[in-house]
Structure formats: structure tokens, C-alpha cells
Amino acid sequence: xxxxxxxxxLREFLDDHLVGKEIARVLPLAxxxxxxxxxxxxxxxxxxxxxxxxxGKFLDIAAGPLHLLIHLARAxxxxxxxxxxxxxxxxxxxxxxxxxxxxxxxxxxxxxxGTTKRLAVHLVHDPADVPAVAxxxxxxxxxxxxxxxxxxxxxxxRRQVKGALRDQSLIAGIGNAYSDEILHVAKxxxxxxxxxxxxDDVTHLYTAMRTTLREAVDRSRGLAAGRLKAEKKSSMRVxxxxxxxxxxxxxxxxxxxxxxxxxxxxxxCQTGGRxxxxxxxxxxxx
Numbered sequence: 001x002x003x004x005x006x007x008x009x010l011r012e013f014l015d016d017h018l019v020g021k022e023i024a025r026v027l028p029l030a031x032x033x034x035x036x037x038x039x040x041x042x043x044x045x046x047x048x049x050x051x052x053x054x055x056g057k058f059l060d061i062a063a064g065p066l067h068l069l070i071h072l073a074r075a076x077x078x079x080x081x082x083x084x085x086x087x088x089x090x091x092x093x094x095x096x097x098x099x100x101x102x103x104x105x106x107x108x109x110x111x112x113x114g115t116t117k118r119l120a121v122h123l124v125h126d127p128a129d130v131p132a133v134a135x136x137x138x139x140x141x142x143x144x145x146x147x148x149x150x151x152x153x154x155x156x157x158r159r160q161v162k163g164a165l166r167d168q169s170l171i172a173g174i175g176n177a178y179s180d181e182i183l184h185v186a187k188x189x190x191x192x193x194x195x196x197x198x199x200d201d202v203t204h205l206y207t208a209m210r211t212t213l214r215e216a217v218d219r220s221r222g223l224a225a226g227r228l229k230a231e232k233k234s235s236m237r238v239x240x241x242x243x244x245x246x247x248x249x250x251x252x253x254x255x256x257x258x259x260x261x262x263x264x265x266x267x268x269c270q271t272g273g274r275x276x277x278x279x280x281x282x283x284x285x286x
Contacts, residue, residue: 001074003057004140004173005216006228010078011054013225014061014108017080018049022103023063029089030097032117033110035130039066041123053127056136056172060127068100069130070110073118079109080225097121108225136172140209141217150206154194161197161205162190162263174213177232180239180264182212184248189271190256190263238264 002010026041028034034041047064054060059078061068072078076097083105089096097119101107112119128134137153138145153171157164164170165179174182183190186208188201197205219235220228233240237247242255242264251268256278267273 001057001175001177002072002077002228002232003175003178004054004213005178005220006232007054007057007059007072007173008217009220009223009228010225011052011059012221013080013223014059014078015052017106018052018061018102020048022046022048024101024103024107026068027088027099027101028097028121029091029093029099030112030117030119031092033097033112033119033121035120036122036124039123039125044068044123055127055133056139056168057175058127058130058133065125067124067127069120069122069124069127069133071118071120071132072110073112073120075114075116076110076112076119077229078225079111080106081109082106132168135169137168137170139173140171141213147203147206150209151199151202154197154202157194159194160190161188161192161194164194165209174209176261176263177236177239178212178216181216181237182209184238184246184266184269185212187269189276190265191276238266240264 023044026044028041044063044066047066049061049063051062052059057071059070084101084107089099095111095113096109097112098110098121099107110119122130124130138149154164162179162183165174165182166176186205188205216235220231223231238253241253244253246253246266246269249266249268251266253264253266254275255262255264256276265271265276267275
């Protein structure tokens with residue numbers, strides 16, 4: 001799933017390629033992708049893109065009085081095209097979900113692989129009209145989001161630290177992959193309870209979060225949209241690397257599997273050498 005660093009890189013890419021250009025047409029090609037129907041997508045035709053913003057994992061393309069909100073979900077992606085075939089694509093065929101064409105002939109496709117369709121597109125007058133955007137917590141890289149603001153958010157939370165990092169209503173933009181990476185940098189168990197964190201733990205976790213995300217954004221900056229997935233995968237220290245050596249200590253990276261996801265961690269770096277039981281109802285390691 002694209003997370004804050006990849007979505008921020010896409011935002012910068014689209015800011016360079018879309019702003020100031022006129023939208024010729026927007027073609028929805030999968031029924032599941034469109035989550036709003038008023039105003040219709042046709043209202044974008046003839047408008048000029050004025051800005052591209054990011055809200056957590058959402059892209060926000062502003063054109064005229066409208067905002068095209070895109071959430072790529074787990075298997076969605078954006079592919080930039082310098083030109084398109086003259087024959088319109090057939091709806092419902094393959095991974096193509098939505099096509100946006102500019103008057104210059106270039107534009108982008110939204111695609112989604114797999115059978116679980118979660119890619120979401122909203123056309124609204126205000127980003128806050130999308131409930132998932134309205135509920136977002138603060139951006140972890142915002143200048144105003146300092147260590148004390150982070151500590152206040154965690155105060156009163158009674159759950160595991162990984163779940164807190166992934167909660168979009170608490171902190172916007174962090175998902176499964178970067179929460180694994182942040183906790184590895186922080187040398188902290190994903191099952192550690194928020195209530196057990198001391199002041200030094202909070203400071204260390206905050207620093208690991210900011211450093212990990214900033215470095216990932218810097219690595220992704222300037223890359224073409226098609227290269228972002230490979231960059232993310234190659235830069236992971238523990239996420240997606242179960243069975244491989246930890247790049248810090250050399251211990252074997254382990255995994256805990258759940259019904260629809262998995263987390264990876266280094267026992268030596270994060271749990272005092274103890275493996276976490278690979279079942280959801282295991283006794284939590286502190």
C-alpha cells in the first residue's frame with residue numbers, strides 16, 4: 001500500500017506535471033472506483049488544475065472549484081502517460097479504473113490489481129466532505145507536529161504502539177510498512193503497550209518516526225511515478241524481509257501473520273531476543 005512517502009512523491013510529481021494544465025476528459029472505467037456522483041466527473045472537463053495537495057494517504061487535485069480526491073488503497077497505483085491510444089478503453093477490462101486526459105494529450109491512469117477493489121475516487125467541493133479525510137489526525141511531518149504534540153496524542157491510549165501508529169484518525173499517513181520500519185529504528189516491540197511508554201520512550205519513538213519518514217520522502221523525491229514502488233521495497237529494513245538478516249545486528253527478521261496482513265521485526269533489536277508468538281491472541285510482549 002502506498003503510504004505517506006510515496007503519496008508525497010506522487011504529489012510532487014503531479015504538481016510538476018498537472019498544475020496550470022486543462023483537463024480534457026475524465027473516464028471512469030471501473031464502477032467500484034467512484035465514491036461520489038454529484039458533482040459528476042464531467043464537471044472537471046475544461047477546468048484548469050491549480051494545485052495538488054496531500055491529506056495523509058489521499059491525493060487532492062484541485063481544479064476550478066472542485067477537488068478530485070484519490071486514495072490508492074492496497075493495490076492501486078497512478079501511471080503517468082505522455083499519450084493515449086485513440087481508441088477508448090473498454091470499461092471493466094483489466095486493472096484500469098480511471099483515466100484522466102489533459103488537453104495536451106498527456107495525463108494519468110489509475111489502476112488496481114487483484115479482486116479486492118478498494119481504490120477510491122471522490123469529486124467534491126471541499127476535501128472535508130470526504131469523511132475519511134475529515135477524520136484524519138495530524139500529518140507527522142508537519143512543522144507544528146512536535147514531540148509534545150505527539151505525546152499528547154498518545155496520552156490515554158490503551159493499545160499496542162503499532163496499532164496507534166497505523167490509526168489514521170490519530171496520525172495521518174503511516175501504514176503497515178512504515179510502522180514496522182519506525183519501530184525497528186526505535187528498537188521497540190510492535191506489541192509494546194502505549195501505557196508502558198516513559199518520557200524517553202516517547203521521545204525516541206517520535207524521533208524514529210520523523211527520521212524514517214523524512215528519509216523515505218527524500219529517497220522518493222524526484223523519482224518518476226513508475227519507480228516509486230521499487231524504491232520503497234528496496235529501502236525496507238525489516239518490512240517484507242522475513243527470513244533475511246537484520247541490517248543492523250544480523251539476526252533473522254521474523255514475522256507475525258494476521259488474517260489480512262503481517263508485521264516483521266528483529267528479535268534482537270526490538271524484543272530482547274524473544275520471538276513474538278505468531279498468533280493474534282498471544283500474550284503481548286512488553
